[in-house]
Amino acid sequence: MQTPTDVQAAPRAARRLDHRPGGSRELVELEDARRWLEARTPPLAAEWIPAAEAVGRVLAAPPSPPRLASPGNALAAMDGYAIRSHDTDGAAEGSPIRLPLQRAPGPLAPRAAALVAAGAQLPAGADAVLPFHGAELAADELTITLAIPEQAGVLRHDRELKAFEAIAGTARPLRPLDVALLSALGAGPLEAIRRPRVRLVVAGPKSAAGVPDALDSDGPMLRALLLRDGGLIGNRITGAEDRAALAAALGAVDQADVILVAGRSGTGPDDDAPRALADVGELAIHGIGLRPGGTAGLGMVGGTPVVLLPGEPLACIAAYELVAGPLVRRLGGRDPALPHRTVTAEVARPIGSTRDLVEWCNVALRDGKVEPCAEAEDLSLAGAIRADGFVIVPAGCAAHANGARVTVHLFD
């Protein structure tokens, strides 16, 4: 239970915080808050992972050069029969050429053909792959009706290597296609940037009269957003009910790279998260020039960065997407920018209302133009549900005016 003594013992930063209109002088600018975090959070180290598990991961170092790179290793680009191309010279529908099928492994015997699978090494002596439709097989003899040029059906080193190098040099998370190519080229384990391990602390129900059972709306939402951003939720602590429980959750010893606390970040008498952080570590920033989400805070426990997120769901989303999300994405080697699909559209009605704060505005797209939602003023989750997306209005800009072209981040 909160007492007035606790309130007075709160750190100065928290006491100076003032969210009244015009009272934003004490807030830290969003860009400064992000820079503060960046200066304290070097990129994570690499780890070895199997190529097969690399979808969504960011490479820390180029993979070992593929087997392709050694000139003797020609690989089949398709299923078929490994042959010497000159053995098929002149083959056609009316003038078939017959070759025996070699079942034994090892080098290709003179004037023979051997089954080969896409991705497999050609037997020594073969220089092309005859596709199945170019021959009929009967009693281990092929009747070939298609002349095959040299290197047909063989993985072309230049093309495969260009694709390999494009993947090896990329800074984006690997896609299913990339992993398929690395696997096809026989990539061994890969050095990938570690996934950031996140300790997610969700504050419990407040010590207020009339509170029904806990409604944890932030936990499921944050889990989904953290997964999207490549985070690994290692230690999840829900229902931390008071300053002592929050301090214990913040001070827990684990391998976390980031600690997120959802709820109790505000300036009310039972907003214990900033005080709990100051108890066990450092509360460096409390109050960020962001609307909604302005009660977010930053600090450290030991060497681990902590982001305090507001409990109100839309404020929680805004502070996650603009403060915590960039940290998680950057730690894991991803682009820290917002990951939403975007469209660029012309403003039909002014978007934004304050000059001093970075504003998150829920917007609707109508007839290809963008306008604030009817509910924009109250900045609620309910308003966001029915919006198409959001627009960020930077500090120093009161509103995006009619006719301006803005980037809409889509909610989907």
Added chain:
Amino acid sequence: MQTPTDVQAAPRAARRLDHRPGGSRELVELEDARRWLEARTPPLAAEWIPAAEAVGRVLAAPPSPPRLASPGNALAAMDGYAIRSHDTDGAAEGSPIRLPLQRAPGPLAPRAAALVAAGAQLPAGADAVLPFHGAELAADELTITLAIPEQAGVLRHDRELKAFEAIAGTARPLRPLDVALLSALGAGPLEAIRRPRVRLVVAGPKSAAGVPDALDSDGPMLRALLLRDGGLIGNRITGAEDRAALAAALGAVDQADVILVAGRSGTGPDDDAPRALADVGELAIHGIGLRPGGTAGLGMVGGTPVVLLPGEPLACIAAYELVAGPLVRRLGGRDPALPHRTVTAEVARPIGSTRDLVEWCNVALRDGKVEPCAEAEDLSLAGAIRADGFVIVPAGCAAHANGARVTVHLFD
């Protein structure tokens, strides 16, 4: 080991298959193949899931009406003090009003205020929430400097209900925002469409000469695509090496809603997947008018649909995205259409090369226009890696001509 007798015993559909240029007469049209699947795969049943785990799930029935709907249940929209609004009439910076803080639960005493958390039920008697910045708390007494209108800070039923109804009526997978709102409204368990359970069978290395260790490029890729589409990979069987092993994998008894087999779908002598399917179930369609991916097949084992996918990675992707993916997405209640981000762009160089087949063409975006990749002709995975996306050219259309506007599905 494959013998010529096995080849001759293959089902008629497979023997008629012909992939030579101009030989597509026997192929089943992609649309007919999809209709065949649709007719045999009713949507999955619903299951109860906790609201907190519902991100990405599709509702099978509207959730129970929220607690909000009963008029007596006013909920706080924000953290603050529950009050009677008329008790703050006239409060201002120069003329504060004092109210005692009620710590006890239960109805709000006359001329009192009680702490309340966002989402919590207001105590009986309260009709508004005073934000923390509108009062100073000392010795359990509030000094209030802000007049609060009736219903301020209270969840407005119309708005919340509109958002709730928008979610309840939606056919798309729930987003983090949706789950946060349902949780905030106290939603209990939800009835969601079951996630389709997929048995993924990856054919092992072929019995060809010179094959090195197995290169499973399709397995990791298909796992990632299945996860994207909401599939649950329940039983994964890799390295099925021959007809008997594939038949055993196809005939396995489990709870699968879909069976995918990757590899060995072609017309070569060791392409055992179609024969194995005919051995234990029905091979209904083999050979689809799709390029690449034309060796895909469809059938049933017991009541479970089976999709045979080519082993060559790009053909495997194409057949997955256009045949298996729509099935998985539809079974789970999702939109069967391709889920990629798209852009619409003007064609700068003709895209496509055949009239009879649905073609998957890797394309590049240059200066806002779309053109086939240099590698488009060989339709390899390496070509796809360096492409920006793909364009589908429908059957009946040889090519998208210069100046046409086409939809590009982006690889990312």
